[in-house]
Amino acid sequence: MELNKVDKLVQSRAKILIFAAFAFALWQFSWIGADIVKDTESSFIHIITGLVILGSILWVIACYFFYVFSKKVKKANALQALNDELTHKNKLQAFMAGYFILFGMIWLVIPATDFWDFDLILIIRAIAVLAIVIPILIFSYLEFKNDQGAE
């Protein structure tokens, strides 16, 4: 089955979002890792610094992909179709899932502080990154899903 232009844009959007989520996660988690090891004499600092740089470059590339994608959408006059009811439903499901995961993580951290001593700022940063990445990945999964029997 040949995909029409809107179908191709739907798939492009999901792929760009997955790439952006990966890039953002790599950049931010590497940065958190760098902050963890910076006051130690770990030999991993160079590898981690390299990952931070790589992640930031990939994030810039993802932003460029978003820019190019927006131009394609405008050219194809496909903004309404790309934001139809099913997309709204998928976005809502992704945000709800992200919210409950975030909620669960926060309520795990609170009692954990009674047992372990850790840098809360780093934990909060990690949770904040997951709060961005997880809904994006769930949305992208939903966009790829449920296309059986397509004609």
Next chain:
Amino acid sequence: MQADQKYFANNLKVLRAQHNYTQADLAELVGVTRKTINTIENRIFIPSAFLALKLAKAFELTVEDIFYIEKH
């Protein structure tokens, strides 16, 4: 999905065949993606009243001619 939503049925596939529309053709007519039409046909997604009216207009029928509740 509510338990009784599975009884929300439609004649979209038959109507498309009668009018020689692909899912993509119908999607373009009503301003949604082909996947939205596919999920409606397969009863995975229930359209809003607005989209149902647009689909009815595309076929020059009423909403009740396209969507119905299955007997159960």
